[in-house]
Amino acid sequence: MAQTSLLQGKRFYCREWVFHKIQHCLQEKTNSLSVVTSTPSKQPLLTPGGGASNPGTLTTESTKSGSSWGVLLVGGPGSGKTALCTELLWPTSAQGTHRGMQQQTLAFHFCRADDSDTLCIGGFIRGLVAQICRSGLVPGYEEKVRDPAVQRTLQPGECERNPTEAFKRCVLLPLLSVKPPQQSLFLLVDSIDEGCQLGEGEQRSPPGSPRTIAELLASHHEFLPPWLLLICSARRQNKAITKLFTASLQKMIYRLPSQACHRRRLESSSALPSIL
Numbered sequence: 001m002a003q004t005s006l007l008q009g010k011r012f013y014c015r016e017w018v019f020h021k022i023q024h025c026l027q028e029k030t031n032s033l034s035v036v037t038s039t040p041s042k043q044p045l046l047t048p049g050g051g052a053s054n055p056g057t058l059t060t061e062s063t064k065s066g067s068s069w070g071v072l073l074v075g076g077p078g079s080g081k082t083a084l085c086t087e088l089l090w091p092t093s094a095q096g097t098h099r100g101m102q103q104q105t106l107a108f109h110f111c112r113a114d115d116s117d118t119l120c121i122g123g124f125i126r127g128l129v130a131q132i133c134r135s136g137l138v139p140g141y142e143e144k145v146r147d148p149a150v151q152r153t154l155q156p157g158e159c160e161r162n163p164t165e166a167f168k169r170c171v172l173l174p175l176l177s178v179k180p181p182q183q184s185l186f187l188l189v190d191s192i193d194e195g196c197q198l199g200e201g202e203q204r205s206p207p208g209s210p211r212t213i214a215e216l217l218a219s220h221h222e223f224l225p226p227w228l229l230l231i232c233s234a235r236r237q238n239k240a241i242t243k244l245f246t247a248s249l250q251k252m253i254y255r256l257p258s259q260a261c262h263r264r265r266l267e268s269s270s271a272l273p274s275i276l
Contacts, residue, residue: 005086005110005190018073018084019099022186022231025071026104029184029229070221070230072245081233082110085190088231106138106185106228107131111194111213119195122159124213125166128187129154132171137181144174163216164209168223175225186229189213193234193241218244 075081089108091097107128112118133142144150153159153166192214210216214234221230234241 005082005089016095019088019096019101022071022088023099023101025229026101026184026186029227033180033182033184033227070232073231073233074236075233076236079236081235082190085110085188085231085233088188101186104183104185106135106187108188109190109213111189111191113191113194119213120160121163121210121213121216122156122166124216125159125163125170126154129170132175137185138175138178140178141174144177145170150174162209164220167216167220172220172223175228176223180225180227184227184229186231187224188231189217190233191235192217192232192245193238214241214244 073081073084085108087093087096089102089105091099091102096102108131109124109127110118117123129145132138133145145154150169153162153169159166195212195214210219217230217232224230232245234245
């Protein structure tokens with residue numbers, strides 16, 4: 001459902017500067033791995049009261065100070081946010097293939113307003129777990145999520161009732177407790193602002209629990225391992241989401257110009273044929 005893009009396979013033009021910026025961010029994350037020991041990281045610190053059945057709460061000491069930053073791509077409708085995310089995962093150009101950033105994909109998710117399944121927090125978490133297991137990029141992760149107690153939090157219904165616990169037990173804690181990969185990886189979520197109105201109107205989760213994928217990631221991004229880059233896209237008009245992730249990502253915000261602006265640039269360039 002969320003593990004593909006409707007634009008997959010379509011030719012992509014321009015935006016090279018964005019890919020260079022993302023590549024630089026990934027390299028910066030990789031460089032930070034040089035200060036990480038080659039042994040598996042210690043189990044994240046938990047608040048008192050945690051146990052086998054109640055593992056407690058992640059604290060800010062679970063990850064390196066200052067390591068929680070990511071990329072937020074913002075632009076108006078038709079500015080190419082989804083197309084750019086699609087090209088990052090499935091490059092159609094020789095330059096994109098040569099960059100090889102698709103090989104650093106840990107997991108991805110495409111939110112769509114016309115597909116309610118893609119806006120479900122439980123489906124999002126289960127999709128992440130499945131993709132991370134299939135990727136083979138984080139040895140030891142699959143073994144950790146096989147634990148029966150972890151699997152129970154992933155069950156349909158249970159995951160939706162307590163998405164915070166499921167995300168913590170099935171994504172954050174396993175990733176933080178395994179040996180870091182040799183190079184940085186990224187988690188991509190396209191159109192993260194979709195479904196926000198749905199979240200405001202529904203209160204199926206307990207009070208205080210995240211109602212949307214955006215709320216879940218914004219409230220837990222600081223606990224992602226330092227080698228994982230979160231890349232999100234959102235419409236510029238959604239100021240609430242932009243503000244939410246501006247505060248949590250604390251790093252790179254790239255504003256994409258409109259498609260009309262691209263058209264003018266292409267038409268005025270003597271080096272490019274008319275392709276639009």
